[in-house]
Amino acid sequence: MTQTVTRAPAPPLDRPPSAIRLGLSRAAFETRLFFRERDAVIFTFSFPIVLLLIFGSIFADELEGTGLNVSQLYVAGLLGSAAMTGFQNLGIGIAMDRDDGTLKRLLGTPLPRSSYFVGRALNTLFVSFCQVVILLVIGVALFGLELPSEPSTWVTFVWVFVLGVLGSSLLGIAVSSLPRSGRSASAVITMPFVVLQFISGVYIPVTQLPSWLVNIASVFPLKWMCQGFRSVFLGDAGATLELARSYELDRVALVLGAWVVGGLLLCLTTFRWKSRRDG
Amino acid sequence: MTTAVRVRGLTKRYGDVQAVGGIDLDINAGEVFAILGPNGAGKSTTVEIMEGYRTRDAGEVSVLGIDPGRPTREWRSRIGVVLQTADDVAEATVRETVRQFAGYYPNAKDPDEVIEQVGLTDKAGTRIRRLSGGQRRRVDVALGVIGGPDLLFLDEPTTGFDPEARRQFWRLIESMAHQGTTIVLTTHYLDEAEALADRVAVVSGGRIVAEGDPATLGGRATAKARVGWAEEGGHRSHETDTPTRTVLELAGRFDGEVPELTVTRPSLEDVYLQLIETPS
Numbered sequence: 001m002t003q004t005v006t007r008a009p010a011p012p013l014d015r016p017p018s019a020i021r022l023g024l025s026r027a028a029f030e031t032r033l034f035f036r037e038r039d040a041v042i043f044t045f046s047f048p049i050v051l052l053l054i055f056g057s058i059f060a061d062e063l064e065g066t067g068l069n070v071s072q073l074y075v076a077g078l079l080g081s082a083a084m085t086g087f088q089n090l091g092i093g094i095a096m097d098r099d100d101g102t103l104k105r106l107l108g109t110p111l112p113r114s115s116y117f118v119g120r121a122l123n124t125l126f127v128s129f130c131q132v133v134i135l136l137v138i139g140v141a142l143f144g145l146e147l148p149s150e151p152s153t154w155v156t157f158v159w160v161f162v163l164g165v166l167g168s169s170l171l172g173i174a175v176s177s178l179p180r181s182g183r184s185a186s187a188v189i190t191m192p193f194v195v196l197q198f199i200s201g202v203y204i205p206v207t208q209l210p211s212w213l214v215n216i217a218s219v220f221p222l223k224w225m226c227q228g229f230r231s232v233f234l235g236d237a238g239a240t241l242e243l244a245r246s247y248e249l250d251r252v253a254l255v256l257g258a259w260v261v262g263g264l265l266l267c268l269t270t271f272r273w274k275s276r277r278d279g
Numbered sequence: 280m281t282t283a284v285r286v287r288g289l290t291k292r293y294g295d296v297q298a299v300g301g302i303d304l305d306i307n308a309g310e311v312f313a314i315l316g317p318n319g320a321g322k323s324t325t326v327e328i329m330e331g332y333r334t335r336d337a338g339e340v341s342v343l344g345i346d347p348g349r350p351t352r353e354w355r356s357r358i359g360v361v362l363q364t365a366d367d368v369a370e371a372t373v374r375e376t377v378r379q380f381a382g383y384y385p386n387a388k389d390p391d392e393v394i395e396q397v398g399l400t401d402k403a404g405t406r407i408r409r410l411s412g413g414q415r416r417r418v419d420v421a422l423g424v425i426g427g428p429d430l431l432f433l434d435e436p437t438t439g440f441d442p443e444a445r446r447q448f449w450r451l452i453e454s455m456a457h458q459g460t461t462i463v464l465t466t467h468y469l470d471e472a473e474a475l476a477d478r479v480a481v482v483s484g485g486r487i488v489a490e491g492d493p494a495t496l497g498g499r500a501t502a503k504a505r506v507g508w509a510e511e512g513g514h515r516s517h518e519t520d521t522p523t524r525t526v527l528e529l530a531g532r533f534d535g536e537v538p539e540l541t542v543t544r545p546s547l548e549d550v551y552l553q554l555i556e557t558p559s
Contacts, residue, residue: 016352016385029371029379036370101365105422108330110352110358111383210505274332 019112025120026111031126044085044127048078048135048221052229055203068238076233077202079228082131083164084193086124090172091179091189094120098275099182107273115172124169125162132161134256145233155233156249160228162257167221170263177272188255201226206243224252281491283404283430283461284329289338291324293392298324300485302338308429311462311495313472316482318385319553322465323363325482329463330432343430344351356384357425361419361436362515373399376407377421383428396454397421398447412439420448424455431455433464437471449474469547483555497550510537 029033035041052074059070099101106116138146148154179185197203199213200222206214217223230238231247239246280383284306291299299321306312308313316322327333328340331354342348345354368376377394381387394403397417402410407418416439423431435450437445445468452475456462466472472479473493480490489497504522507530508515519525522542545553 016356017382022383025379025382029375032375033368033370078402097367100367100369101362102367103361104332105360105365106361107332108355108358109380109383109426110355110385112352 012018016110018116020118022111022115022153023118026160027117027122027126029096030119030123033056034123034127043087044089045131046135048082048131049138050139051203052078052135052143066146068234070143071143072139072145072234073170073205073230073238073241074203075135075143075145076184076229077226078135079132079229079233080164080200080222081197082135083161083225083229084168084196084222085128085130085131086165086169087172088193089124089127089177090120090169091193092185093175094176095179095185096182098176098272099185103273103274106186119268120173121166121169124172128165129160139233148232148235153235156228157232160232160252163220163253163260164225164228165254167259167263168225170198170260171221174263174266174270177270181275196220196222205241208240218255221256224255228252241252281308282306283310283343284312284363284463285341286325286329287339287340288455289328289340291321291328291333292336299328302482302485302487304480304487306463307411308461309456309459310477311464311475313462313476313479314465314482315472315551316465317478320481320482321485322482323325326434326463326465331355337505338550356386356426357429358428359423359431361423361431361433363434363438365419366415366553370406372404372406373410373418373421374403376418377425380422381425386509387425387429388427390425393421396424396451398444403455413441413444416440419443419509425439428460430461430463433462435465435467435470440464445471471553474548476505477552481554489550489555493547496547497554499545499547499550501543502550504542504544507536507539507541507543514539533556 013245028136038068050073054139054196055074056071062069094103103116136145136147138149148157175189175192176185179188196217199217200206200220201209201217206217206223209217214223225249227242227247228249229254231249242248282305284304286302286304289299289302289304290297302325303322304325308436314322314326321538324333329342329347330336331342331350334348343354343357345351347354370377372396375397377390381390391403394400397419399421402414407415410418416436420433420436423433438557440448449471451461452464456475462475464475465472476493478491479496480487481492481496482488493529494500503518503520505537506517506522506525506529519524526537526540526542528539
């Protein structure tokens with residue numbers, strides 16, 4: 001009689017794990033830790049919801065005979081804001097990683113540097129995605145938001161979301177080098193984020209802002225993300241409310257794409273692995 | 280004997296401060312080497328240059344045959360680093376963290392075995408935030424050794440340990456050294472250096488002021504001994520090169536037991552304090 005011996009294939013020795021796989025492993029690890037800080041989770045997710053509930057309830061009027069109401073406008077704006085969470089999360093999170101020794105410890109291991117960023121980026125994409133889903137559910141359930149039926153409109157939604165999250169995440173990674181310490185990061189990063197929200201059409205329609213403010217906002221990705229999301233959720237009827245009487249989707253793609261490339265360059269040239277006290 | 284670390288003419292300056300002013304070092308493979316020195320002496324800077332964390336101004340450095348100024352991934356997987364205290368990964372449990380880091384290395388050790396070695400098996404499921412300072416430090420050590428390094432750097436590893444935890448930690452280091460791991464540690468505790476190190480270097484003012492076996496450092500073994508005893512209600516002492524003769528004389532004088540007899544040579548601490556007081 002012959003005996004068959006089944007043997008598990010021996011693990012390959014001395015082959016370092018791939019950067020992509022380690023990035024996925026970092027993303028799972030970071031996401032698990034993110035959900036453990038319950039207070040932070042509750043406030044991250046409830047902030048846009050509370051704002052939507054407040055604005056949606058105050059401004060229930062119809063918009064200049066377009067058949068749209070103001071709360072739908074806010075859903076689109078807050079979606080832009082949710083997709084820009086990466087700016088705030090990464091700006092503060094990486095500054096704290098730099099301060100509490102996370103970055104220094106990782107630097108001493110064979111973990112490829114890119115895996116750290118892949119992990120951070122996927123974690124951000126996931127958190128932003130959860131926020132967007134929650135906002136859409138509330139928008140549809142309470143404020144008469146209509147989800148687009150055209151597949152091409154969903155395609156627009158996806159590229160605005162992905163380019164927007166990537167561009168603002170890279171901007172967040174770049175600004176994480178600005179705070180002097182992890183403790184000051186929250187204040188340093190939150191201020192420009194709130195200002196951007198006010199001048200980019202999240203809370204106040206861009207048409208009601210002085211043009212010099214709009215010009216400043218046009219440099220940053222948030223204004224274009226909100227514009228892209230308005231095109232998805234307000235449709236042709238809302239185009240008359242835009243400054244340019246159109247959603248300018250080609251310009252949206254151009255500016256967001258430029259932020260992805262520019263943000264990457266900014267990160268590569270300015271990123272600090274070490275805290276200031278480490279010289 | 281192969282050389283694990285070779286340093287020649289290393290210098291590093293921060294602004295006006297010359298942190299390292301020309302250090303030469305040879306650390307042999309398989310050796311436990313301790314670097315002693317007061318705060319600000321340049322020992323952490325020296326070690327961080329060897330670990331690839333800091334750039335140097337001048338000099339040659341070779342660690343496991345690689346210039347740490349240009350670290351490769353393969354080199355990183357052969358080096359273990361235990362930094363001075365950090366407070367990251369607070370919300371992860373001990374086991375999750377050790378497993379996560381094990382994934383970064385090609386030939387990592389078994390996470391549960393390493394947790395056992397650092398004496399944290401009871402705390403494996405506890406979040407790091409809830410650990411005491413000494414327990415946290417043991418997590419740092421576990422993360423430093425998880426990759427099965429050929430060379431392990433320990434920067435003040437036992438700060439904040441209680442005496443029992445320190446003994447346990449020493450046994451861990453001894454067993455790693457026994458298995459052939461080269462260990463470079465900085466410490467403030469001279470008994471630690473004496474218990475663990477094959478050789479020590481004393482760094483002061485950015486230079487090495489003494490180097491050698493801790494038992495003979497600074498002429499310690501041949502220094503004058505001090506014989507102490509009690510006589511006529513007071514304490515008496517005598518410094519001598521021939522303590523045995525002194526003790527015999529005393530034994531004759533007291534006709535048997537000499538009250539409160541002690542014979543001491545300068546401790547490593549005495550030698551060390553003398554060395555750092557007079558930087559060369």
